Structure formats: C-alpha cells, structure tokens
Amino acid sequence: MNLIIYNLPMLYSKLFGKTKKQSKKYDSVNATLLIKAGFIDQVMAGTYTYLTLGLRVLTKIEQIIREEMDKIGNEVLMPSITPIAHWQQTGRFDTVDILMKTTPANIFAKAKNDTEYVLNPTHEEVVTPLAKKFILSYKDFPFALYQIQTKFRNEPRVKSGLLRGREFRMKDLYSFHTSEVDLKKYYEKSKEVYMQVFNRLGIGKDTVITLASGGSFTDDYSHEFQTICETGEDTIFYEKKTDTYYNKEVAPSLAPEVQYKDEKMLPRKDVLGKGIIGVEELAEFLKISVEKTTKTLIYETDDGRVIAAAVRGGYDINEDKLRKIVKCKALKLASAEIVKKITGAEIGFAGLLNLPKEVEVYMDESVDNRLNFETGANKTHYHSINVNFGRDLPKPKKFYDIKVTKEGDSNPKTKEKYQVYRASEVGNIFPLYAKFTEAFNYKFIDRDGKEKPIYMGCYGIGPSRIMGIIVEKYHDDKGIIWPNAIAPFQIHLIGLDLKDKSIKSKVFKVYKELLDKNVDVLFDDREEMTAGEKFADADLIGIPIRLVVSKRTGEKIEYKKRSENKTKLVYIKEIL
Numbered sequence: 001m002n003l004i005i006y007n008l009p010m011l012y013s014k015l016f017g018k019t020k021k022q023s024k025k026y027d028s029v030n031a032t033l034l035i036k037a038g039f040i041d042q043v044m045a046g047t048y049t050y051l052t053l054g055l056r057v058l059t060k061i062e063q064i065i066r067e068e069m070d071k072i073g074n075e076v077l078m079p080s081i082t083p084i085a086h087w088q089q090t091g092r093f094d095t096v097d098i099l100m101k102t103t104p105a106n107i108f109a110k111a112k113n114d115t116e117y118v119l120n121p122t123h124e125e126v127v128t129p130l131a132k133k134f135i136l137s138y139k140d141f142p143f144a145l146y147q148i149q150t151k152f153r154n155e156p157r158v159k160s161g162l163l164r165g166r167e168f169r170m171k172d173l174y175s176f177h178t179s180e181v182d183l184k185k186y187y188e189k190s191k192e193v194y195m196q197v198f199n200r201l202g203i204g205k206d207t208v209i210t211l212a213s214g215g216s217f218t219d220d221y222s223h224e225f226q227t228i229c230e231t232g233e234d235t236i237f238y239e240k241k242t243d244t245y246y247n248k249e250v251a252p253s254l255a256p257e258v259q260y261k262d263e264k265m266l267p268r269k270d271v272l273g274k275g276i277i278g279v280e281e282l283a284e285f286l287k288i289s290v291e292k293t294t295k296t297l298i299y300e301t302d303d304g305r306v307i308a309a310a311v312r313g314g315y316d317i318n319e320d321k322l323r324k325i326v327k328c329k330a331l332k333l334a335s336a337e338i339v340k341k342i343t344g345a346e347i348g349f350a351g352l353l354n355l356p357k358e359v360e361v362y363m364d365e366s367v368d369n370r371l372n373f374e375t376g377a378n379k380t381h382y383h384s385i386n387v388n389f390g391r392d393l394p395k396p397k398k399f400y401d402i403k404v405t406k407e408g409d410s411n412p413k414t415k416e417k418y419q420v421y422r423a424s425e426v427g428n429i430f431p432l433y434a435k436f437t438e439a440f441n442y443k444f445i446d447r448d449g450k451e452k453p454i455y456m457g458c459y460g461i462g463p464s465r466i467m468g469i470i471v472e473k474y475h476d477d478k479g480i481i482w483p484n485a486i487a488p489f490q491i492h493l494i495g496l497d498l499k500d501k502s503i504k505s506k507v508f509k510v511y512k513e514l515l516d517k518n519v520d521v522l523f524d525d526r527e528e529m530t531a532g533e534k535f536a537d538a539d540l541i542g543i544p545i546r547l548v549v550s551k552r553t554g555e556k557i558e559y560k561k562r563s564e565n566k567t568k569l570v571y572i573k574e575i576l
C-alpha cells in the first residue's frame with residue numbers, strides 16, 4: 001500500500017517530535033509531560049517551540065476562542081514591533097516594567113538601520129491609533145477589534161512551563177464606545193462570551209470571575225477569570241455570603257485576633273538586635289510570637305508627603321490599598337536618606353514611637369488589639385518591646401486595611417472567613433475608560449457635531465497558558481488526558497503484530513475508513529515497537545480514544561477511553 005497518499009502527520013512513524021524515553025523533570029507537570037510526550041520543545045526557559053502535536057492543540061484552543069470572539073468583534077492582526085513613539089505618547093515607554101524593545105544586534109545591522117522598536121506586550125498603543133484612522137463618527141460606534149497573537153514580556157521569573165513565558169500567545173480584544181454606559185453593557189456581555197469560551201475548552205466549571213485591581217487610574221475593579229488549579233500561582237479568596245471571589249490584591253481583610261492568656265502589661269524597653277530586620281528572625285531573637293512584631297515602612301508619595309505604614313508581623317503592606325487610603329497617584333518606598341531623616345535610623349528599624357509630626361501614620365487593623373507588642377525603635381539596631389497603646393503611644397483614632405490578604409483572614413463586612421483557592425489566571429478584562437483614547441487624542445464627532453471622549457475596554461485570554469493549565473488539571477501518572485474539544489486528535493489507532501501481512505492490511509483498512517469519514521486520527525504504524533511501548537505512548541500523549549487492531553482482536557477492534565480503564569471489543573461500524 002502506498003502510504004504517501006495519506007496525511008503524513010497522522011502516521012506516528014512519520015511524525016516529527018515523538019515521545020521521549022528519557023526526559024527530565026521540569027518545574028511543572030505541564031512542561032514535563034508536554035516535552036516528554038512531544039508536544040513542545042524548550043528553546044530556553046519561558047520560550048517554546050510548538051511541535052506538530054502541540055500546535056494542533058494550541059490551534060484548537062485558539063479556534064474556539066476565535067469562534068466566540070467573532071460574536072463580539074472583528075479579527076485583525078497587528079504587528080509585534082511598534083514605533084517607540086507610540087509608547088512614549090501614552091507615557092508607558094518609561095514605566096511598564098516588563099516592556100522589551102529590539103536593537104540592531106551588531107555594527108553591520110546598526111549601519112543598515114539603527115532604529116529600535118517596542119516588542120509589544122499588549123496592543124493599546126497600536127489599536128488606538130488604528131481605530132482613529134478609520135472610525136470617528138458616532139454612527140460607527142460601538143466596535144471592537146481583536147487578534148490572536150504572540151506577545152513578549154520581560155517577566156522577571158519565567159516558570160511553570162506554558163503558564164508563564166517571556167513569549168506567549170494572547171487573544172486581546174479592544175472595544176470602543178461613545179459612553180461609559182455602553183462600555184459597561186459590552187463589558188458585561190464579554191463576561192458571558194468568556195465563560196462560553198472556558199466552557200467549550202472544558203475548564204468552565206472550574207473557572208470563576210474574580211475581582212481584581214482596575215489599575216492606578218480608577219477605583220473600579222477589573223475582572224480576572226481564574227481557573228482553580230492546585231499548581232496555579234495566584235491565590236483567590238471566596239466569600240460565600242456574597243458569592244464573591246477576590247484576588248489577593250483587592251480582597252478586604254480582617255486578621256484573626258491574637259490570643260493572650262492572662263498576660264499583663266510589661267515595662268517597655270529597647271533591645272539591641274544588631275542587623276536583625278526580618279520579622280521571623282526578629283520574633284525568634286526576641287522570643288515573642290511573630291504576631292507581636294510590627295512591620296513599619298516609610299513611603300514617599302508623588303505629591304511629596306512622607307508616610308509611615310504599619311502592619312503586624314506576618315503580613316505585607318498592600319501598596320494599592322495604601323495608595324487609595326492615602327489618596328495619592330503613586331507611592332514608593334522612601335530613600336535611605338529620607339528614612340534616616342525621619343526616623344533617625346537606618347532602613348529596617350523604623351517604628352511607631354516618636355515619629356515626627358509631619359509624618360502621616362497609617363496603621364493596619366492587625367496592629368490593634370495587641371498587648372506588649374514590638375515595633376522598630378527608630379534607632380539603628382534597636383527594637384522596642386512591650387509597647388502598648390495608651391501608655392507608650394496614643395491609640396490612633398482610626399485603623400485601616402492596608403495589608404495583603406492571607407489565608408485565615410476574614411471579610412471585614414461579613415466577618416466570614418475566606419475560603420482560599422490556588423488558581424491560574426486564564427483571562428482578564430479591564431475597563432480602560434478614556435485613558436488611551438485621550439493619550440492619542442482620539443475623539444468622536446457626536447450628532448451635535450461636537451467632539452466627545454471615547455471609552456475603551458480591553459479583554460485578554462492566554463491560549464498558551466490555558467494549554468498548560470489543562471495539562472496541570474487533566475493528567476494522571478501515565479500522562480495527559482486531553483478534553484475532547486482540544487485534543488490533538490480524536491482517535492489514537494494502534495496497530496500491533498504488523499509484521500503479519502493480514503493484520504497490517506486490516507489495520508490500514510481501518511485507518512483509511514476513519515480518514516474517509518474525516519475522523520481525526522493518529523495512527524501508530526510503527527512495526528518495531530512493542531505493544532507495551534505503544535500503549536505507554538498513547539497514555540502519555542493523551543488522545544481521548546484508543547483503538548487497537550491486533551491478532552487478538554479478530555474481526556473487531558479494541559476500544560478504550562483514555563479517561564477509563566475498561567476496554568471493549570467493537571466493530572468499526574460502531575465507532576464510525
């Protein structure tokens with residue numbers, strides 16, 4: 001039989017990128033299994049080649065996304081490289097911390113063209129000027145453009161295989177509106193369409209809409225689509241009473257109370273703890289619980305104020321929450337000089353006692369309700385212990401919530417303890433309002449002939465991360481278990497005893513019948529491999545249905561689902 005007439009990638013013997021016998025264990029299940037099974041190849045950490053099998057999966061994921069996005073937008077394809085001027089116009093060239101640019105690699109390249117370009121991590125800087133070229137009249141609003149494309153981000157730590165890369169796939173959609181009301185309407189619609197995407201991808205029941213920060217320019221939330229997954233890098237907090245999921249940055253928090261058994265107020269003293277800065281180390285050194293320590297950080301605001309913010313040991317300061325309470329546009333940790341000037345001490349020994357009047361002090365509620373607590377002494381290497389409100393410093397009129405929420409915390413409104421889940425962000429939608437349209441001076445002409453602001457939203461999904469998450473969620477100790485909708489093939493056909501001419505011709509006949517019926521089939525036609533090796537490969541690759549034709553199957557075919565253990569003998573007709 002002339003094999004060439006058949007589609008080559010469907011013959012496993014001809015497939016480039018077969019399973020690996022020896023393959024190392026990577027930092028994540030998805031990298032380990034996808035590389036071992038021949039779906040992807042790691043070029044360097046965070047950068048992968050999609051081999052034939054992997055590309056089929058990625059393409060299926062992207063096609064599902066495309067079909068759903070076509071309901072709410074027009075597909076386009078924007079370039080990956082963009083003039084730096086676009087990014088300067090929005091001010092993001094100097095501020096986006098994951099932004100990358102290209103430069104000519106050597107003197108010859110430099111001599112030919114010395115221009116540098118931005119490698120886009122997102123496309124507001126391309127899509128906004130694009131829209132402005134075409135649509136100006138109120139009659140043409142609302143509209144939305146989307147693309148499915150490769151993005152570049154200078155991630156500080158790439159990890160977990162496809163979950164966090166420096167080069168990765170994204171679907172990004174941008175919508176344009178003549179009013180905030182219209183933006184909100186579209187925004188709500190996009191949530192429905194997104195959930196439909198995740199349902200079709202087989203992760204819908206585990207994907208939840210989570211409140212997240214809307215960015216520094218608004219008090220609004222953005223919404224993340226978080227897929228619950230043990231190995232995800234995000235932590236989300238669920239509050240049952242209001243059926244709300246929050247991400248770590250925005251979850252309001254109430255710390256569990258510290259318990260004191262018959263403890264009395266002790267005399268305050270300053271203790272020398274040379275070089276001891278971290279709260280764990282400090283608590284051990286002082287022989288007190290971490291909850292009794294206090295972390296005080298000094299910040300400078302963009303409008304020139306100096307701020308002291310305090311949380312109890314074990315918590316971190318949430319700068320987003322702090323910024324909103326302090327009412328400033330931006331804040332940063334104060335320089336060593338300012339810290340010295342304000343506290344009289346080196347960084348690391350700032351505390352709540354005797355701060356100068358001009359410093360605004362914000363204490364988290366976790367600092368309250370403690371007895372004999374510790375705080376930096378505002379004296380290099382010294383810590384004050386047995387500090388008490390009322391005696392050593394006045395109790396502040398107000399405490400705040402300025403901490404990063406942790407497992408064990410409650411919601412301050414409902415007093416309900418959060419249920420905490422690990423999750424991975426598969427999508428994120430943002431109301432951008434006029435932030436970018438204003439930067440590009442993009443306005444529309446209304447009915448009354450007047451120019452008015454345009455409101456924008458942006459909507460992302462990560463197809464390559466989704467591929468990784470699906471492997472994280474759907475695998476066993478033998479390999480991947482692909483959901484039907486995105487499996488590289490529907491059927492994994494295995495021929496055994498192929499040296500026997502009659503078996504060989506029977507299995508090729510089955511193969512041809514499947515192809516004729518347009519069934520997506522991967523045919524393991526290798527003669528030299530044992531049954532055991534072929535079965536192990538099928539389990540590793542994870543195609544939903546395995547068919548075996550061998551001496552033993554007679555007129556029938558052995559049928560097995562990847563997700564089940566039982567096999568049965570069936571006729572080809574039943575399969576078709």
Ligand code: ATP
Nearest residue numbers: 155163164165168170425426427428460461462465
């Ligand atoms: P994260 O918080 O995980 O860094 P992000 O909020 O910066 O992501 P968005 O700008 O919202 O990401 O991008 C849209 C989607 O692209 C994300 O929801 C995620 O699914 C995917 N994505 C973002 N960064 C990466 C990455 N480094 N590798 C793979 N996928 C990514």
Ligand code: MG
Nearest residue numbers: 224425427428
């Ligand atoms: Mg996001």
